[in-house]
Amino acid sequence: MVPLHAACVWLSLAPLLVLGVPPIWTQPEQVHLSNAGAPGSMVVTWTTFNKTESKVEYGLLGGRLFEMSAKGDATLFVDSGEERRKMFIHRVTLTGLKPAANYVYHCGSDEGWSDVFLFTALNDSSSFSPRFALYGDLGNENPQSLARLQKETQLGMYDAILHIGDFAYDMDEDNARIGDEFMRQIQSIAAYVPYMTCPGNHESAYNFSNYRNRFSMPGQTESLWYSWNLGSAHIISLSTEVYFYLEFGQELLFKQYEWLRNDLEEANRPENRAVRPWIITMGHRPMYCSDDDQDDCTKFDSYVRLGRNDTKPPAPGLEDLFYRYGVDVELWAHEHTYERLWPVYGDKVYNGSRERPYVNPKAPVHIITGSAGCRERTDKFNPNPKEWSAFRSTDYGYSRMQVVNATHLYLEQVSDDQYGKVIDSIWVVKEKHGFSAWL
Known part of the structure; x- marks a missing residue:
């Protein structure tokens, strides 16, 4: 019989003995x-x-x-x-x-x-009407919109998710354990529908290594830029960060621009645009925004929109390229708010008409949806926005989009602060797509 004091010693050592055995980490x-x-x-x-x-x-x-x-x-x-x-x-x-x-x-x-x-399995037909949830800037601390997105995904409300940059806050922290925890959090969404991504500034550590390794987007660019088709839409994901982190290779900026031009050229071939008339882009940092953030919105004209003149050769921006190839809708995040713009090009509004601004608009429609919830909370707005700002909200929330058919696309904003209330919605109606639609 083991003496009582000896048994107590063994029991006190038990946690150490257990911890001394290396775990077998083979569980997916x-x-x-x-x-x-x-x-x-x-x-x-x-x-x-x-x-x-x-x-x-x-x-x-x-x-x-x-x-x-x-x-x-x-x-x-x-x-x-x-x-x-x-x-x-x-x-x-x-x-x-x-x-x-x-x-x-x-x-x-x-x-x-x-x-x-x-x-x-995704429906390959161009007559399919896919439904998306879209947002950026979702962290694993203060993930305000996460529970609602989890439930709605499992109810079958979405065919795909578009996460427009900034994950976890930040994936690299605590030796990438924050990235692990975030990926566990979104499993209850991302294991059920395609979770399509683009990089944001919060992924920049170690040359975006956590982002490049953890996600599996189409193409051979480590998920930095790519395109794919769903329903009547051709969807392009890009890295706005190539304009900011030149230390990781200025050539990436020009490489992406060349790829974008080639992809848009192919998408605009008459036989392709007839099947997928909607061209939708998603990138993290917006071309336009009215947050009072002392950053992209207030300090300088967007590098993404206008390019950079301090590189050799000068780096072209994307606004003219997207306008020339008739991009219909541009989705952004980065600002921890929601903002819908009137159709805009060159800092000027080009509504379809006074009564129906989004019916046959004469420029792309921009949506900024970066208020899903993270430790940095929401941002404040500049009290005097430019005329292209149509609707703004600082509520936590996310956006929904449905590409209904070749002529109709629906967008709405959900407020998590207001228990899932839809606080903004528009129909974008286009009888014609491509550059000629602007004329």
């Missing part, structure tokens, strides 16, 4: 989906902290569970913080998916499987 976490950029496909991405096989087992809802499987690869990501934490990012592309069919899946390996999730 941080599961999220993204569009692969090709019809009938979906990318599943997740993280483990030990190397394992990368496998997704899936099947049609109501059919035989996990009757299909696909394998992929894992890449080692070593965070640049002082601990040099290691994690393995797994990517598996599912192909041959039936449009609009519901699938059940889990991911992992025989060393550990995720929870079971559900997704609806």
Whole structure:
């Protein structure tokens, strides 16, 4: 029989003994989906902290569970913080998916499987009317809009999410543990619908390494810029940060500009614009804004809009490029507010008409939606905005968008402060798309 005092000693040592055993980190976490950029496909991405096989087992809802499987690869990501934490990012592309069919899946390996999730394969038809939630600047501290977005996603209200830069606040902090926690938080959204992203200034640490490694957007640019199609829309995601972080390579600025020009040229080929007439862009820092932030809105004319003259050669801005190729809607964040602009180009308003400004507008429509919720709270507005500012709100919230058909697009703003009330909405109606629509 063990003496009582000896038993107490063993019990006191038990936590140390447990902690002395290294954990086996083979359990999948941080599961999220993204569009692969090709019809009938979906990318599943997740993280483990030990190397394992990368496998997704899936099947049609109501059919035989996990009757299909696909394998992929894992890449080692070593965070640049002082601990040099290691994690393995797994990517598996599912192909041959039936449009609009519901699938059940889990991911992992025989060393550990995720929870079971559900997704609806994207409808490849150009007559499809996709529904989006869109926002930027969502952190894992004060994520005001998160619970509402989680519930609405799981109710099936969205076909895709557009997160327009600034994640976690910040992904690199605490040796990237903040990034891990944020990715766990959004799993309840991103494991069910494609979670499409672009980089913001809060991802800049270590040359955007957390952003470039954690997400899996289409193309070969480490998710910095890319395009994809859904319904009657061609959607372009870009990095505004190439205009600001020249220390990471000025050539990226010109490389992206050249890619954008080529992508817009292709999207404007008559046979392509006839099928996908709407061109929508998303980038983090806006061309126009009226926040009193002593930053982009008040200190200087936007580099993103006008370019930079202090580079060799001078770096072109994007406003003229987007106008020339008839971009219809431009989505932005960065400012921790919501702001809708009248159709604007060259700092001037070009409404379709006085009575119906968004019916056949003569310039692109800009939306700024950066109030999802983060530790930096919301911003204040300049009390005297320019004439292009149509509606402003400092409420926490997010936007919804539906590309209804080739001529009609609907946008609305949800206030989380007002318990999900829609506080702003517009219909953008265009009988003609492309540069000729401005004339």
